[in-house]
Amino acid sequence: MRMRFPLAACLSMALATALSAQTRIPPRAVVNAASFARPGAPQGALARGSIFTIFGQNIGPADPSSVSEFPLAQTLSGVEITVTQGETSVKAIPLFVSAGQINAILPSNAPLGHASLMVQNAGRRSNPAPVEIGASQLGVFTALGTGYGPGIAQNFESQTVQPINAPAVPASRGQVLTIWATGLGAVTFPDNDAPVPGNLDVDLRAWVGGVPVSPADLLYYGRSPCCAGVDQIILRVPSEAPLSCHAPLELQVGQGAPSNTVTLAIAAEGERCPDLQAIPDGAAPARVGVITLAQAQVADSVDRSAPASYSVEVGGARFRSRPANLFDFDPLATVPPAGSCLAYNFAGNLSAFGDRSGGAGLDPGPEIRSHGPRGLLRWPSLSVQGWDFYRLLGGDAGGGGFLSLLLGSYLLPDVYQLAADGGEDIPAFTVEAAVPAELAWTNRAAVASVDRAADLEITWAAPDQAATAVLIGGANYDSPSDSTSLFLCAADPAAARFVVPRRTLASIAPSRPEPRQSTGWIYVGALAGNQPLAIEGLDAAAAHALAGQAKTVVWR
Structure with a gap:
């Protein structure tokens, strides 16, 4: 018996197969790699020199790949990212590539304002994705990778002892913290080389639990010595900061949009932080x-x-x-x-x-x-x-x-x-x-x-x-x-x-x-x-x- 297959069904299957093989970036899928602020949101711009994330379909290889040494290249495992504004185009620097996600550095000479981004994977080009590029737009990395909740911050105890801040491991008033972020702004050295330490020329402001951090207590704000595109902000916790398991940390450059708000655990020295949720601190099930x-x-x-x-x-x-x-x-x-x-x-x-x-x-x-x-x-x-x-x-x-x-x-x-x-x-x-x-x-x-x-x-x-x-x-x-x-x-x-x-x-x-x-x-x-x-x-x-x-x- 001869089976008949409707032409419409054949075309539908062919179209579905073709679409599944496309290199595609869906709407609002290019975001700051720390805050994940959606494009169009007040914090949704990508800063020059920052790390950003692209989510998509077939935008990279099936087997994920990461960079391992400097200098970083403009192509990784056949993936190339181009940012274009009018007649100006620059190449982003891929750090991690996979079929569904790319992390990359936006070069410090990227054009400011509205631009479009395109991924090329093994010769296949994606659709252009609109992006907004700013001089600065901070995003703070979070422990849960959600863009909110506990921020990635280290309590400075000594050069060799710097535990990650958490409700079970709080900082005290006056203690120094190292905040991990991206988006402070452009650097003068090549983005693909090992970072050069030094404060960036930005007007950085910070608040812990609603209390401003004095300029004298903003001890460092520049690239981390380890990682291209990653910023470190080293500050001293204000003496009047509230004691809380979830004291908000807010950062802002000039009069621009604020960073994502993350939380810090602050307690009296030698004590545990007050638990505002009446819930255990997470150290045990x-x-x-x-x-x-x-x-x-x-x-x-x-x-x-x-x-x-x-x-x-x-x-x-x-x-x-x-x-x-x-x-x-x-x-x-x-x-x-x-x-x-x-x-x-x-x-x-x-x-x-x-x-x-x-x-x-x-x-x-x-x-x-x-x-x-x-x-x-x-x-x-x-x-x-x-x-x-x-x-x-x-x-x-x-x-x-x-x-x-x-x-x-x-x-x-x-x-x-x-x-x-x-x-x-x-x-x-x-x-x-x-x-x-x-x-x-x-x-x-x-x-x-x-x-x-x-x-x-x-x-x-x-x-x-x-x-x-x-x-x-x-x-x-x-x-x-x-x-x-x-x-x-x-x-x-x-x-x-x-x-x-x-x-x-x-x-x-x-x-x-x-x-x-x-x-x-x-x-x-x-x-x-x-x-x-x-x-x-x-x-x-x-x-x-x-x-x-x-x-x-x-x-x-």
Whole structure:
């Protein structure tokens, strides 16, 4: 019997085969090798002399290859990278090549501004990829390779003892740290030769936990002696830096976009750093749990003929068995020390920003139950934004919408009972968590169009005693690039005001002229955080309760 194969199917298979063999760079796939900031983001430029990463398909050999000696060549295992602007072209210097990823040095004489990049692999050329080239754009390397979380920094103890900074190995105030980064700027010696030590001619600024590092304590900022394209920044921890397992480190060259924000562990000399997450420091495997109750009263006035107001209340819980990891970092449960801010840039919207800390899930039973003044609610097993159990607890759409079908507000300033029947990994438990009163954001009406080049003052009325901190968060989702930029600041509740610094606001992408292409907001809330929960079968568990007010904004 003769088999017939439709012509369309043959063409489809041929096309798929051809496409799979193409040397291709997808959109927004050329990034700083340390920060991974997406093109189009404020930190998305590539600096002259920096190391950048290209992600793609068939852009290098099937067997990965790395450089091993100086001088470095412009071709590695048949891979060549060309950067072009008009009539000007320069060759990047490949350091590592593989089928899906290339790391390379952008030469110090690369043209500034808009340019295009093309990879040639064994004679096959890729599509051109747009890049933005700047004089400087710092990226700090991170322990988890994510562009956020613990930065790669060494505590200087002696010339031969310089351990990597971590919550279990913190630095002390006044101690010298070596930060590993890329993107300080161009050098005067050939990029393909062994680096020549010396400070670069740049206006470098640094902050640890929101405290500025004095110019005298910026001890070195130039190429590392070991590695082409890699920068070392040696600084002394300020004497007033907060003691924290996750003190933000921020770097900025001149008035340019800030670096990615990474964290440092700072403790009193000879002591362990305070653990803001009520979670072990990662030196050993741990079984941990987090339960969160959150409320927001939202004022929505962007791209509306009449302002709208609504409230949303949610609950989430997760239980994980985490392997030993000195650099364990959970962005969903990490609060910076008071007076400082964390910043993030990631692909997708907020729903993509879940638990990145890893670990296998633990079974506490089929549901979590919450019981408070307004009754009992059951949280089903539902994976949402990194949570294993999730429930929309309440809300009010202000006269319309599906939230009106709910029973109104569920979270009140009171103590809530949280319980589970037990499962394969965790026995039955009943614990309690306090929810603070909704924080009144007193200058909310005055905040609508936010100038990212100026400081932003936020004020609030005194919260109740349950609040351990005031959280100030801001974000912008950019639809055309499918990316989100976000910051989270913490403040002393009694201060009644906090100034979000312009360097933090500069990490937020500006809103698009077309309102529907951007979603910007600010949230100000009272946090009753790190409430310890005694749950059998877990090494540590904590509850976080948040209640506050939000507003949609335009980022200028």
